[in-house]
Amino acid sequence: MIKALPIAALCLLPLGAAAGVPEVIARDILPGTAGFAEATQALSEASDRDCTMPAMAAPYGAAFDAWLAIAHLRFGPLEEAGRDRAIAFWPDAKGFTPRMLTGLIADQDPVVATPEGFAEVSVAARGLFALERMLYDPQFAYGPDSYGCALTRAISHDLARMAGAIDTEWRDSQAGLMRDAGAPGNTAYLSPDEAARQLYTALLSGLEFNADGRLGRPLGSFDDPRPERAEARRSERSRRNLVLSLQALHGLARDLAGADIPLTDAAFESAIARAEALEDPSFADAADPSGRLKIEIVQQRVQAVRRAVEGEIGPILGVGAGFNSADGD
Amino acid sequence: MIRRLTAAATLGALAAVPAQAQDKTEVLGTYADIALAAYGDSLSTATRLQDAVSALIAQPSAETLEAAKAAWLAARVPYQQTEAFRFGNPIVDDWEGKVNAWPLDEGLIDYVDPSYGGQSDENRYAVLNVIATPSFTLSGQQVDAAQITPALLSDTLQEADSVEANVATGYHAIEFLLWGQDLNGTAPGAGNRPWTDYAAGEACTHGNCDRRGAYLAAASALLVSDLEWMTAQWQGDGAARTALLDNPDAGIIAMLTGMGSLSYGEQAGERMKLGVLLNDPEEEHDCFSDNTHNSHFYDGLGIRNVYLGRYVGVDGTVTSGPALSDLVAAADPQVDAALRGQLDATMARLTELKVAAEGGLSYDMMLARGNDRGEALIMNAVDALVTQTRGIERAVAALNLEQIGFEGSDSLDNPNAVFE
Numbered sequence: 131m132i133k134a135l136p137i138a139a140l141c142l143l144p145l146g147a148a149a150g151v152p153e154v155i156a157r158d159i160l161p162g163t164a165g166f167a168e169a170t171q172a173l174s175e176a177s178d179r180d181c182t183m184p185a186m187a188a189p190y191g192a193a194f195d196a197w198l199a200i201a202h203l204r205f206g207p208l209e210e211a212g213r214d215r216a217i218a219f220w221p222d223a224k225g226f227t228p229r230m231l232t233g234l235i236a237d238q239d240p241v242v243a244t245p246e247g248f249a250e251v252s253v254a255a256r257g258l259f260a261l262e263r264m265l266y267d268p269q270f271a272y273g274p275d276s277y278g279c280a281l282t283r284a285i286s287h288d289l290a291r292m293a294g295a296i297d298t299e300w301r302d303s304q305a306g307l308m309r310d311a312g313a314p315g316n317t318a319y320l321s322p323d324e325a326a327r328q329l330y331t332a333l334l335s336g337l338e339f340n341a342d343g344r345l346g347r348p349l350g351s352f353d354d355p356r357p358e359r360a361e362a363r364r365s366e367r368s369r370r371n372l373v374l375s376l377q378a379l380h381g382l383a384r385d386l387a388g389a390d391i392p393l394t395d396a397a398f399e400s401a402i403a404r405a406e407a408l409e410d411p412s413f414a415d416a417a418d419p420s421g422r423l424k425i426e427i428v429q430q431r432v433q434a435v436r437r438a439v440e441g442e443i444g445p446i447l448g449v450g451a452g453f454n455s456a457d458g459d
Numbered sequence: 460m461i462r463r464l465t466a467a468a469t470l471g472a473l474a475a476v477p478a479q480a481q482d483k484t485e486v487l488g489t490y491a492d493i494a495l496a497a498y499g500d501s502l503s504t505a506t507r508l509q510d511a512v513s514a515l516i517a518q519p520s521a522e523t524l525e526a527a528k529a530a531w532l533a534a535r536v537p538y539q540q541t542e543a544f545r546f547g548n549p550i551v552d553d554w555e556g557k558v559n560a561w562p563l564d565e566g567l568i569d570y571v572d573p574s575y576g577g578q579s580d581e582n583r584y585a586v587l588n589v590i591a592t593p594s595f596t597l598s599g600q601q602v603d604a605a606q607i608t609p610a611l612l613s614d615t616l617q618e619a620d621s622v623e624a625n626v627a628t629g630y631h632a633i634e635f636l637l638w639g640q641d642l643n644g645t646a647p648g649a650g651n652r653p654w655t656d657y658a659a660g661e662a663c664t665h666g667n668c669d670r671r672g673a674y675l676a677a678a679s680a681l682l683v684s685d686l687e688w689m690t691a692q693w694q695g696d697g698a699a700r701t702a703l704l705d706n707p708d709a710g711i712i713a714m715l716t717g718m719g720s721l722s723y724g725e726q727a728g729e730r731m732k733l734g735v736l737l738n739d740p741e742e743e744h745d746c747f748s749d750n751t752h753n754s755h756f757y758d759g760l761g762i763r764n765v766y767l768g769r770y771v772g773v774d775g776t777v778t779s780g781p782a783l784s785d786l787v788a789a790a791d792p793q794v795d796a797a798l799r800g801q802l803d804a805t806m807a808r809l810t811e812l813k814v815a816a817e818g819g820l821s822y823d824m825m826l827a828r829g830n831d832r833g834e835a836l837i838m839n840a841v842d843a844l845v846t847q848t849r850g851i852e853r854a855v856a857a858l859n860l861e862q863i864g865f866e867g868s869d870s871l872d873n874p875n876a877v878f879e
Contacts (some may be wrong), residue, residue, distance in 0.1 A: 212736040223581055224562070224624070226737060250828050323856070325848075354598075354621050359581075359858040450860075452852045453719040455728045 142328045150447075151325045151387035158381050161298040162199035167290070169196035174283075174290035174404035181279040182272075183265045186286075188306030190265060193257055193289065194367060198374035200296075202382070204455055205328055206307075207299035213292050216253040219260070219345055220361055226254035229262055229269060229283070238277050244283035245291055258364070261285045266364035283300075327449040329386050335454040336379045337436045344372050345429040347417040355417040369405065376402045376432070387443045397438040401431035482786060483707035486768065490779030491700040493770040493858035495543050495693035497761070497777040500537035502686040504773060508534045508633070509679040516672040519657040524730035528637050532750060535630065537773055539757030543765045547713030549697045550692055556629075557685050561744060563626035564634045567616065568674065569663050572642055582622045587849075589616060589627075589852055590670045595804075597765065607673040609681045628681050631745075636675045636745035643826035645740045647819070712860055715782055719851040720763050726758050727844035735837050740823035749823065752809075752816035754865035755840065759809045763802040783854075791857040803846050808840040 131292040169192045200208070208258025209213040219227060230252045234242070241247040248303060256262070264270050264282045269314070272278025311319035319325045344359065348368070350356035360368040380398040383391065405428050444450065511530040515523040538559070544551050566575055566586035578585050589597060593605045598620045604611055616627035624633055632752075639652030655664040657672050691698035703710035734742035743751040764770045768782025788795035816822055816837055825833025 212732055215733070215736050225581060226739065227575070250738075252738040252828070254739075297668070320853070324852075328850070331777060453723045453848050455724050 147162075150386040151322070151329060153312070153385040153388060154223070154329055154382055155308060157385050158378070159200065159203060160300060160305065162203075162378070163293075163300045166193070166200055167293040167297040168295040169193040169289040170286070174286045175282045177286035179376070180274070180344055181282045183275055188366070190258075190261060191367070191402050194362070194371070195374060197258060198371055202332050202339070202379060204332065204335065204353060206304040206350045207296045210299070212253060215257075217257045217289065219253050219257055221295055221343060222254065222259065223357065226252070227260055227263055228267070228269070230255035231260060234281060235270070235277055242277075242280045245284075245287055247328050248284045249291070256285055256288055260291070261289070262362060264366050272456040276301060288448060323447075323449050326386070326447045327339050327452050329382065330443065330447055331452045331454055332433065333379060333382050333386065333439060333443075334436060334451045335412045335456060336375065336382075337432055337439065338376055338454075339378075340457065341373055341429050341432040341436070344368065344375070345425060345432065348364075348413040349422065349425055349429065350416070352422075356414075357414050358415040360413040360416065363414070366411040368413045369408050372428075373402060375407050376405060376435075379435075383439060385444060387446050389446055391438075391442050391446075393442045394435065394438040397431070397435040401428065401435050404428045461630070462839045470719060474503065476859065480839065480879055482781065482789075484704060484712055485781040485784065486696075486783055486786055487703045487707055487710045487714075489768040489778075490783060491693055491703060492711075492766060493764055493768070494541065494777050495690065495697075496770055496776065497537050497541045497544075497764075498686060498690040498693055501541060502683065502690050504530070504537055505533035505679075505682050512675055512679045515654075515657055517678055519659070519668075520559045524637065524652075524654040524657070528748070531630070531633060531747070532753070533773075534634045535745070535750060536757055536820075537754060538630065540761035540764060540770065542725075543717050543721055543761035544613055545654070545717060546725070547715070547717035548699055548702070549815050550702065551689070555686070556623075557617065558629040558682060560617075560623065560626040560629055561631050562742070563631055563635070564622075564624040565632075566638065566797050567619070567627065568632060568635060569671065570636065570724070573641070573655065575640070581635075582624055584619050584622070587619075590674055593670075599791050602659045607670055607677055607678045609684070610865055611754055612674070612677050628678055630682065631721055631747075631877075632678050632710050633647070633675065633746045634745060634750075636671065641740070641749065641823065643740075643824050645738075646865050647824065649821070649877055650747040651720040652699055653655060654683055663734060671775055682731055687760070688859050708860070709787070709845055711783070711858065712855075714765055715855050715858075716862070717847050719855075721758060722844045722851065724771050726755065727841045729757065729844055731837055731844075734826050735834055735841075737830040738826055746823070749816075749821045751822035752813045756806075756809045756813045759805050759840075759844070763806060783813070785856045794850070794853045794857040798847065798854055801843070801847035801850040805840065805843040808836075808843045812836050812840055843864065 141365060154404040169189070173186075173189040173193045176186060179185065192404075197217060201214070205344050206425070233239070234255055241251055248256070253394075262281065264272070264285065264364060270278060272282070307318045310316055311323075311325035312321040319328070348355070348357050348360035350359070357363070362368055362371055376398060380395075380402070383394055383398070387394070404424075408424055408428065409415065410421060411424060413421075416425055476824055508527065508530040511527040515527045517684055538610070541551075542559075545555055546552065549768055557808065564582050564585040565571060566582055569590045570587070571586065575586070584597065587597075589595070589607070593603075595602055595604065599722060602611075602615055602710060604615075612627045612632075618624065619625040619627070635650075637652065638650030639656070641648065641650045643649075653664050653670075655662050655679060657668050657675075658664065659668065662670065689699075691697055694700070703713060730744050740746065743749075744754045745751045764870075766783050768784065769777065769779040771777055785796065812822075812825075815833075817824070820833060822837075824830065
């Protein structure tokens with residue numbers, strides 16, 4: 131592609147395109163996939179020892195924390211077999227998760243007995259949000275020797291299985307494909323630009339998900355605020371998820387750019403500080419005017435991060451964003 | 460809404476190859492001609508559907524109901540091919556929800572099976588059943604629905620209470636009124652609404668047959684008028700055509716944005732992969748009629764039409780001309796050849812899906828938990844769509860259209876804008 135460009139155009143191309151890809155893989159992604167694999171393994175083991183909520187709360191929180199370090203990498207191993215959806219099925223606009231869980235429990239569905247069987251279950255009844263319902267929604271309260279206990283274990287084991295596969299696939303193949311983008315025989319990434327574009331798209335999509343999803347859904351409209359739509363509100367993780375996601379995206383941005391990005395740094399710091407200062411951990415105050423205003427300000431700051439990234443990191447990399455999986459409607 | 464703008468905004472701005480401006484205008488002309496032809500075919504087939512619906516209401520019978528269903532199926536063929544004009548053209552995006560919104564909480568419109576459930580956290584009006592309810596309160600306002608009119612559907616019921624699943628108009632509302640709910644789960648069979656749901660007097664089943672007929676007539680009339688409006692936008696001086704030709708580089712980006720967004724986020728993701736992952740038979744695009752395989756097939760064909768600059772109309776008229784493919788080939792023949800191959804591969808996979816569905820393995824059966832062969836048919840098509848999306852991104856790069864996303868950005872021109 132570059133060969134075909136006239137000299138004049140070449141001069142306009144920024145230097146060091148895609149230089150940050152190996153750094154992102156080494157500093158952000160591989161530690162992230164390893165951390166998620168470890169945290170879900172610990173969750174899985176905890177569920178075997180004691181499946182009830184008091185014993186599960188801490189390892190559940192740690193697993194969710196670890197997920198947020200990599201949740202925005204919705205391509206390759208996360209996209210494979212729909213793992214991103216199976217790990218974090220949200221938003222759930224049609225209420226699939228409670229409906230599917232209710233169905234499994236009502237039928238005492240034996241599908242929870244084997245990992246292979248449970249891997250076939252609807253993504254709505256798997257992953258972190260199904261587990262949140264089991265642990266934090268009184269409707270699904272269960273005792274130690276119940277079907278609910280077996281279901282909770284199955285969800286935990288399934289998370290550990292998927293997280294292990296993601297970590298392995300990143301280490302064994304995805305990392306190499308992206309580092310060797312453009313090498314002969316690499317059909318996934320035909321040029322270094324394509325690997326950089328993939329990460330740049332993930333960065334922008336992650337910001338968009340925070341602005342439109344994590345913040346936009348509970349905000350609803352001024353006349354019709356919808357705090358009940360806040361992500362992970364039952365475990366009161368809405369604010370925490372937002373902050374952890376922004377921190378992970380900031381790390382990705384810095385390593386991907388591989389250069390000073392003062393505008394982007396300032397925008398991230400401002401957004402994260404505002405997010406941390408939100409009073410209600412589950413955004414329940416999205417419905418009252420002062421709480422709402424503060425959430426809207428965070429949303430504007432996240433949108434400002436996006437503009438900073440496009441203005442500052444886009445030119446460094448010399449790529450535009452590709453299509454992302456949220457491009458539909 | 461914001462999500463839709465993303466691809467266009469970030470892919471876009473100006474290309475740096477002014478010598479091709481004339482070619483681009485010609486390519487955009489072909490694109491707009493195809494839109495005009497395909498929306499025109501959508502209009503003519505919707506008019507036939509409206510006639511068939513009128514006949515059903517005038518003379519309810521098994522035969523007139525079947526004729527209306529056949530007209531609906533025929534109307535979907537050209538319409539689905541227009542979906543590739545979404546995502547890149549704001550005028551289409553602002554309008555599209557009136558005619559093809561999906562998924563819907565059909566209990567808003569008519570009676571539903573108890574298994575459907577009641578009102579939900581997300582939708583207070585999921586079981587409103589306007590056909591059985593001549594007067595009700597909606598978001599605090601008293602609504603007089605004694606007369607079911609096109610205006611009631613479009614101005615009051617559509618997206619009632621700001622809930623997208625409250626779909627009162629368009630193809631899928633009509634589909635529900637013709638087929639009814641598909642209560643077969645992942646077993647064979649589509650919706651099985653009896654023709655007597657439209658019968659007069661004692662023969663009427665499920666009550667309010669006159670109001671049901673009025674609803675169906677109103678929805679059909681709206682579909683026709685909405686398609687008339689959109690067809691006009693693609694005429695010689697229509698707003699959709701003019702907007703494209705005013706800025707040829709942005710127009711080319713609109714073409715590629717529509718192709719990529721429909722391929723990946725919408726069709727491969729929302730419509731196909733999610734259904735497999737959820738194992739839910741309701742998660743199919745045409746869930747009442749079991750026509751989902753055709754919706755996917757003609758969506759795929761519409762994407763290919765845009766790239767190859769060729770559309771075959773419902774009466775056999777061929778619309779063709781200078782194509783996006785020609786532009787890409789001039790910039791990088793390998794990228795063009797690869798993308799054409801990927802588009803063909805997608806059509807091959809979608810054909811396999813269609814063949815199996817028409818042979819008896821309907822789309823909802825493919826979605827059943829543990830149906831590995833069904834899942835493979837769907838996921839092979841998903842993978843092909845994802846692969847072609849990478850090809851579309853390469854075409855964007857080959858045309859040198861992507862360097863620009865940041866050039867007009869606020870933050871370069873005015874660093875303080877970032878902190879507004």
